[in-house]
Amino acid sequence: MKRVLIVGGAGYIGSHTNKLLSGNGIKTVVFDNLSTGHRRLARWGEFFKGDLARPADLARCFKKYKISAVMHFSAFAFVGESFADPAKYYCNNVGNTLNLLNAMRAAGVAKFIFSSSCAVYGEPACLPMKENLPFNPVNPYGRTKKMVEDILADYSAAYGLKYAALRYYNAAGADPDGETGELHNPETHLIPLVLAAAAGRLKDIKVFGSDYKTPDGTCLRDYIHVTDLASAHLLALRYLEKGGSSGGFNLGNGKGYSVLQVIKTAEKVTGGKVKIVKAPRRAGDPAALVASSFLIKKKMGWKPRYAGLEEIVRTAWEWHKKN
Numbered sequence: 001m002k003r004v005l006i007v008g009g010a011g012y013i014g015s016h017t018n019k020l021l022s023g024n025g026i027k028t029v030v031f032d033n034l035s036t037g038h039r040r041l042a043r044w045g046e047f048f049k050g051d052l053a054r055p056a057d058l059a060r061c062f063k064k065y066k067i068s069a070v071m072h073f074s075a076f077a078f079v080g081e082s083f084a085d086p087a088k089y090y091c092n093n094v095g096n097t098l099n100l101l102n103a104m105r106a107a108g109v110a111k112f113i114f115s116s117s118c119a120v121y122g123e124p125a126c127l128p129m130k131e132n133l134p135f136n137p138v139n140p141y142g143r144t145k146k147m148v149e150d151i152l153a154d155y156s157a158a159y160g161l162k163y164a165a166l167r168y169y170n171a172a173g174a175d176p177d178g179e180t181g182e183l184h185n186p187e188t189h190l191i192p193l194v195l196a197a198a199a200g201r202l203k204d205i206k207v208f209g210s211d212y213k214t215p216d217g218t219c220l221r222d223y224i225h226v227t228d229l230a231s232a233h234l235l236a237l238r239y240l241e242k243g244g245s246s247g248g249f250n251l252g253n254g255k256g257y258s259v260l261q262v263i264k265t266a267e268k269v270t271g272g273k274v275k276i277v278k279a280p281r282r283a284g285d286p287a288a289l290v291a292s293s294f295l296i297k298k299k300m301g302w303k304p305r306y307a308g309l310e311e312i313v314r315t316a317w318e319w320h321k322k323n
């Protein structure tokens with residue numbers, strides 16, 4: 001019986017995907033070193049504790065299980081930290097991904113679904129963003145994702161790797177059943193921080209930049225529910241199984257919300273008040289990132305279920321209250 005290997009399945013997006021695959025009758029095995037993931041979130045399928053930095057761990061895992069396809073969620077994803085400690089980002093996000101791809105080659109596994117990011121594009125020339133925009137990342141995190149996409153294209157041409165690079169916009173929200181959710185430590189993402197402020201556990205929210213060329217001066221982002229990201233992985237798996245061609249696919253809702261709109265929405269959902277403090281721009285933050293997801297809709301039939309910001313924030317709030 002073959003399994004899908006979910007690398008980083010004890011983390012935020014990986015655990016939601018594991019739940020969805022398992023619910024659809026697909027056998028899974030999570031590979032995770034638990035450095036930032038949580039064992040209790042890897043609650044579906046098998047669990048293999050291993051480290052991508054150790055090729056021997058990968059070899060043991062591929063020997064122990066028959067793997068049909070690999071999904072790779074195991075990367076660092078904080079833009080600020082990627083400036084402060086680029087070595088951490090290049091070693092894990094690029095170097096360890098190569099270890100994984102080489103272990104797949106050795107085991108004869110050819111299907112790969114990669115967590116890429118809209119950060120590969122940098123500051124886009126036009127909105128909404130399509131896949132044919134040039135790659136021009138403006139921070140080390142985005143550069144690691146671009147490098148891996150370049151590697152995937154070369155591996156595909158030379159070794160027959162079949163891949164889908166899913167370029168996430170801003171992942172948010174939590175499993176509507178409350179079985180998994182976002183647990184980062186430290187947390188740097190806007191929605192969980194705003195919820196913590198609304199709950200009185202943070203005294204204020206710093207708004208990074210109020211002088212962007214956007215309607216209210218704060219950055220616009222395209223927030224996408226984590227369960228809708230998970231469903232894209234299931235569709236990408238079926239797409240590759242049916243012989244779909246390799247490439248990159250944007251994943252967002254096609255609507256940009258400003259930082260202030262997110263704060264307002266969180267106040268509405270929680271009934272709490274959030275104190276705002278104006279702060280300088282954060283390095284490596286484009287003014288506006290909004291996806292066109294036309295391609296994944298057309299090629300894979302993807303359709304978001306939780307597209308509204310309010311329902312995204314509400315599911316995050318339900319998780320936040322319990323955790």
Ligand code: UDP
Pocket residue numbers: 079170188189190191193205206207208209219220221259282285
């Ligand atoms: N942001 C903010 N204050 C915070 C955290 C984030 O103003 O405490 C802004 C950030 O500058 C960006 C947006 O919120 O414009 C989303 O940032 P987040 O870190 O959640 O995700 P990213 O876009 O970096 O993936």
